[in-house]
Amino acid sequence: MLFSNISKEYRVKKQQASLFQDLFNRKYSEKVALKDVSFQVNKGEVVGYIGPNGAGKSTTIKIMTGILKPTQGTCRILGVDPMENRMQFVKRVGVVFGNRSNLMWDLPVIDSFNMMQKIYKIPRVDFLDNLHELVTLMNVKNFLSTPVRQLSLGQQMRCEIIVALLHSPEILFLDEPTLGLDARSKIAVHQFIKKINEEKNLTVVLTTHDMGDIEALTSRAIIIGKGSKLFDGDFSSIKDKYQQYKKVRIEINQLNQIDEVVSQIKNDFNCELMTISANEIVVGIKNDFERLIQFIVNTETIDNYQVQSLNIEEIIARYYSELDI
Numbered sequence: 001m002l003f004s005n006i007s008k009e010y011r012v013k014k015q016q017a018s019l020f021q022d023l024f025n026r027k028y029s030e031k032v033a034l035k036d037v038s039f040q041v042n043k044g045e046v047v048g049y050i051g052p053n054g055a056g057k058s059t060t061i062k063i064m065t066g067i068l069k070p071t072q073g074t075c076r077i078l079g080v081d082p083m084e085n086r087m088q089f090v091k092r093v094g095v096v097f098g099n100r101s102n103l104m105w106d107l108p109v110i111d112s113f114n115m116m117q118k119i120y121k122i123p124r125v126d127f128l129d130n131l132h133e134l135v136t137l138m139n140v141k142n143f144l145s146t147p148v149r150q151l152s153l154g155q156q157m158r159c160e161i162i163v164a165l166l167h168s169p170e171i172l173f174l175d176e177p178t179l180g181l182d183a184r185s186k187i188a189v190h191q192f193i194k195k196i197n198e199e200k201n202l203t204v205v206l207t208t209h210d211m212g213d214i215e216a217l218t219s220r221a222i223i224i225g226k227g228s229k230l231f232d233g234d235f236s237s238i239k240d241k242y243q244q245y246k247k248v249r250i251e252i253n254q255l256n257q258i259d260e261v262v263s264q265i266k267n268d269f270n271c272e273l274m275t276i277s278a279n280e281i282v283v284g285i286k287n288d289f290e291r292l293i294q295f296i297v298n299t300e301t302i303d304n305y306q307v308q309s310l311n312i313e314e315i316i317a318r319y320y321s322e323l324d325i
């Protein structure tokens with residue numbers, strides 16, 4: 001899979017002062033969604049595509065699945081341009097958009113599965129084999145005759161993934177597959193994606209806001225911000241970079257003492273004062289950590305303290321801010 005020097009600009013209509021101007025002299029501006037993004041994905045790989053809101057994740061998936069044409073660059077999926085010969089292309093890929101359903105809302109789940117057989121003209125024997133395997137793997141047997149609208153979000157997502165896999169695609173694209181799911185459902189989706197990748201050597205590209213998806217599914221992450229690729233590699237190297245950075249919560253119950261402690265920390269330590277509230281100071285610190293702990297232990301007005309490492313969301317936010325994004 002090749003995504004080479006891809007840029008995408010959307011044409012956006014500008015709001016004009018009057019309706020008359022709007023009708024007869026329409027003006028447009030360009031909204032840059034992707035800027036010269038390149039990467040390759042090999043067969044059987046699982047790749048996480050991470051970024052904050054508006055970074056360009058969905059635009060990338062839409063280009064890879066032939067829904068959108070890039071303004072510049074070359075996209076080759078399974079050796080072909082996804083915009084050309086769409087009928088052939090869609091038979092070779094599976095797509096799940098977390099915010100759009102391929103299931104028929106009022107009908108039993110099994111009807112949506114049967115419909116896929118007709119749409120993709122899957123031979124009956126292959127379909128039944130696949131269905132049996134996927135239903136067992138995803139543990140959805142008990143609600144095959146339940147109307148989709150009565151399923152929980154987690155059950156629905158498991159069914160969406162089955163729908164995308166019934167025609168045995170070679171690549172699975174997942175756009176925010178765990179959006180809105182509770183912790184248990186997320187784990188079920190992770191386990192399933194892992195299994196299907198291992199057993200069928202299926203290539204998986206998934207976009208996510210959720211760092212837990214990356215940790216559970218893959219070591220390779222591509223990080224995107226404001227349309228540009230910022231990182232492509234082993235996500236643990238980003239995590240390691242920030243591992244020494246600690247957050248220290250300092251509790252002070254004597255309200256009149258907090259200002260003094262704040263100014264001592266400010267003057268004596270190389271650290272970042274993250275938040276200061278009535279009885280708590282949160283400090284971000286890297287090199288001066290041991291000395292800060294000594295200070296805390298020796299300061300009588302400090303009642304309690306807690307040390308935390310950065311969680312993954314905070315690591316990404318820090319990474320973005322260092323790159324001035």
Ligand SMILES: Nc1ncnc2c1ncn2[C@@H]1O[C@H](COP(=O)(O)OP(=O)(O)OP(=O)(O)O)[C@@H](O)[C@H]1O
Pocket residue numbers: 010011012031032033051052053054055056057058059060
């Ligand atoms: N059809 C469109 N017309 C104009 N601008 C668009 C269109 N679709 C997306 N954009 C803009 O392009 C940029 C990238 O959007 P995209 O949906 O790819 O981001 P994303 O990373 O998927 O965000 P989110 O996580 O919020 O879904 C954003 O600034 C968005 O506002």
